[in-house]
Amino acid sequence: MKTESEKYNKVLNILRNSRPPLDSTEDIEREVINKIARAHQKRLNLSEIIDFLFGWVYIGWVRRSLITACVILVLVFVYQQGVILKRIDVISRQTVVTDKGIVTTPTDEIEKLLLGYKNLGRRFPSKTITISEKEMKDLLESVKELQIKYKDLENLIEGDPDLKKLIEQKLIENNRTKINL
Amino acid sequence: MKRNSIKIVVSMILILIASCDEPKTVVTNYVYPDGSVLRKIEIRNPKNNFKISALQIPFDSTWSVKDSLEISVKGDTTWIKRAEKHFKNVDEINLAYRSDSGANKSYSRNAGFRKRFKWFNSEYRFSERIEKISAFGYPVKDFLNNEELLYFYSPGSLKQEKENGPDSLKYKALSDSVKNKTDKWTIKNFISEWTGEFSKLTEGKASNDISRESLKAREAEFEQIIAENDKKFDSLWANGVILKKFIGETNALRYKAEADSAMKSAESIILNDFKDYSLRIAMPGKLIGTNGFIDSSKVLLWPVKSDYFLTEPYEMWAESKIPNRWAWLVSGLFLVFVLTGVIMRVIKRG
Numbered sequence: 400m401k402t403e404s405e406k407y408n409k410v411l412n413i414l415r416n417s418r419p420p421l422d423s424t425e426d427i428e429r430e431v432i433n434k435i436a437r438a439h440q441k442r443l444n445l446s447e448i449i450d451f452l453f454g455w456v457y458i459g460w461v462r463r464s465l466i467t468a469c470v471i472l473v474l475v476f477v478y479q480q481g482v483i484l485k486r487i488d489v490i491s492r493q494t495v496v497t498d499k500g501i502v503t504t505p506t507d508e509i510e511k512l513l514l515g516y517k518n519l520g521r522r523f524p525s526k527t528i529t530i531s532e533k534e535m536k537d538l539l540e541s542v543k544e545l546q547i548k549y550k551d552l553e554n555l556i557e558g559d560p561d562l563k564k565l566i567e568q569k570l571i572e573n574n575r576t577k578i579n580l
Numbered sequence: 581m582k583r584n585s586i587k588i589v590v591s592m593i594l595i596l597i598a599s600c601d602e603p604k605t606v607v608t609n610y611v612y613p614d615g616s617v618l619r620k621i622e623i624r625n626p627k628n629n630f631k632i633s634a635l636q637i638p639f640d641s642t643w644s645v646k647d648s649l650e651i652s653v654k655g656d657t658t659w660i661k662r663a664e665k666h667f668k669n670v671d672e673i674n675l676a677y678r679s680d681s682g683a684n685k686s687y688s689r690n691a692g693f694r695k696r697f698k699w700f701n702s703e704y705r706f707s708e709r710i711e712k713i714s715a716f717g718y719p720v721k722d723f724l725n726n727e728e729l730l731y732f733y734s735p736g737s738l739k740q741e742k743e744n745g746p747d748s749l750k751y752k753a754l755s756d757s758v759k760n761k762t763d764k765w766t767i768k769n770f771i772s773e774w775t776g777e778f779s780k781l782t783e784g785k786a787s788n789d790i791s792r793e794s795l796k797a798r799e800a801e802f803e804q805i806i807a808e809n810d811k812k813f814d815s816l817w818a819n820g821v822i823l824k825k826f827i828g829e830t831n832a833l834r835y836k837a838e839a840d841s842a843m844k845s846a847e848s849i850i851l852n853d854f855k856d857y858s859l860r861i862a863m864p865g866k867l868i869g870t871n872g873f874i875d876s877s878k879v880l881l882w883p884v885k886s887d888y889f890l891t892e893p894y895e896m897w898a899e900s901k902i903p904n905r906w907a908w909l910v911s912g913l914f915l916v917f918v919l920t921g922v923i924m925r926v927i928k929r930g
Contacts, residue, residue: 452917456925469918472911479700483901486868496738496873496881 605636608860608879611706613902615693617673620664628659636857636884638680639663669693670706683855687713687889699907703868706861707897710889714849716776717769717891723761731758735858735873735883762887769891770850771802778842782835790827790835802826817843854886865902872896 421427455461556563603625610618621637623630628649632639643663650658667673670691677689688711696703724732731739731754742751779792805825809816816822823832823839832839861872861880872880880898888894 453921453924456921462921462925465918466922469915472915476700476911479698483701483866483868487866490867490870490874493874494738496735496875 602855603630603635605857606860607637607857608862609691609706609708610862611693611704611864611898613695613702613704613864615669615695617667617670617691617693617706618664619667619673620662623661623663625659625661626657630659630661632682634855635682636684636855638676638682640676683853687711687854697904698901699904700911701901701903703899703901704864705897705899706863707895708859708861709893709895710884712889712891712893713852713886714769714773714891716772717849718765718772719892720762720765720887720890723765723768724758728754728758728761731755732762733883733888735881738873766850767803767806768799770846771799771806772796773846773849774842775799775802777845778835778839781838781842785835790831795827798826850890852886852890856883856885858882859884859896861896861898863898863900865900867898867900869899870897872898 455465556566603623605624606622608620608622610620612618621639621643623635643665645661645663648660648662650660652658667676670693673691677691690709692705692707692709694705696705720732721729731751739751739755742748743755745751775795776792779790779795782790783792805822806813809822813822820832820836823836826832827835827839859882860875862878863880867874867878867880870880872882875881880896882896884894884896
């Protein structure tokens with residue numbers, strides 16, 4: 400043990416007596432001090448940031464206000480989304496119209512004119528229209544066909560007394576002077 | 581009866597042919613988040629004749645136009661005019677409506693746009709409104725129930741589809757009910773319009789027995805007179821018989837001119853010359869509300885007919901929303917921040 404200690408002291412003496420030649424010990428000293436300071440500063444900044452960011456948790460009224468704001472935000476979100484989903488649900492249950500729906504039909508205009516005719520005896524307003532010969536021919540043929548069908552229907556009713564009686568009865572019941580087309 | 585049927589059928593066919601001559605118009609509004617609107621119109625006509633005075637909606641030379649034609653299997657030709665114009669805002673559309681020289685120029689129409697910031701979402705509302713034309717008429721909702729009202733406002737194709745579908749009997753009955761009730765409503769409006777206009781014209785001149793209130797109270801009586809004189813009404817009115825029966829001989833002689841004038845006014849309102857068309861709206865973002873019908877391309881659709889705005893303004897509206905992503909992100913970060921703070925405090929205390 401003694402020998403070990405002697406050896407150690409001997410080596411230490413040798414090292415002390417053979418120092419490396421240092422030109423700028425001050426620079427080394429400064430560098431070491433800076434490194435130590437930087438390491439210390441880093442740790443200090445992070446905790447400062449955390450303290451700065453979350454320091455409010457230790458202030459009662461700020462903590463309560465922020466928690467209330469959070470709750471309000473969540474409630475607003477839930478309410479808004481709830482209302483929107485409900486409205487979307489109503490829309491999704493609506494009937495989808497086919498593309499044909501975009502075309503308007505003249506039926507309503509005719510119905511309006513017919514109403515005037517049926518209730519007030521109003522004549523249809525005169526209009527200037529241009530009809531081709533083919534259209535006119537088609538029209539006349541349709542009227543002729545209608546007349547034939549009407550005659551057939553009349554014969555059918557005439558030939559069947561029960562049917563005639565039923566129709567007459569229905570007409571009296573409804574007191575119909577208007578014509579169902 | 582036979583002669584009458586033929587007469588009506590021929591008249592109807594002639595009207596049908598005349599109606600077919602009128603252009604079928606569909607106007608589509610593509611609404612953008614900044615409030616600008618791309619307006620597209622499609623006009624279909626059996627003839628290559630697109631007079632501005634016959635068109636249902638405002639249209640002029642500032643629109644970019646594409647003309648084409650379609651020939652059906654039967655050989656019928658349809659001329660199609662497709663036009664579009666980008667309006668910076670609804671004010672420009674309203675300006676176009678005000679300076680309209682088309683077939684519906686005498687009807688007050690306007691468009692509206694509203695944007696609402698609601699933190700998580702921005703909500704948009706676009707509407708087109710047509711003001712009512714009758715000052716004294718009754719709202720149609722007083723005559724129809726909710727189901728009938730829905731049917732009344734439905735596009736023609738939807739009605740046809742339902743009447744020919746699996747529940748055809750139900751919808752035919754519904755259709756008949758709506759027709760009967762709306763016929764009654766039209767007659768009531770006609771009477772109300774006449775009494776209102778007549779009392780306005782005779783105000784200050786006539787005695788109390790033909791004041792607005794007393795005439796209004798006797799509307800049912802007038803309705804009864806019309807029903808009793810079915811089809812003879814026009815000739816009996818011309819002879820002054822009906823007026824005498826209704827307001828007495830002295831008043832009838834004294835105010836015949838006013839009564840005729842009120843009759844013409846009521847007639848022009850009830851049997852108005854509005855040319856029907858269809859309106860479509862495509863909203864930005866997700867659709868959240870509308871009073872229109874949705875078509876297969878998710879565009880909203882409304883038939884525009886004079887019955888809809890006869891006694892009440894007709895507003896076709898749609899609402900949509902676009903999520904504000906940044907607001908979602910900010911809110912999320914805020915929640916995480918507060919939650920972290922609270923957890924940290926709990927840990928430190930523990």
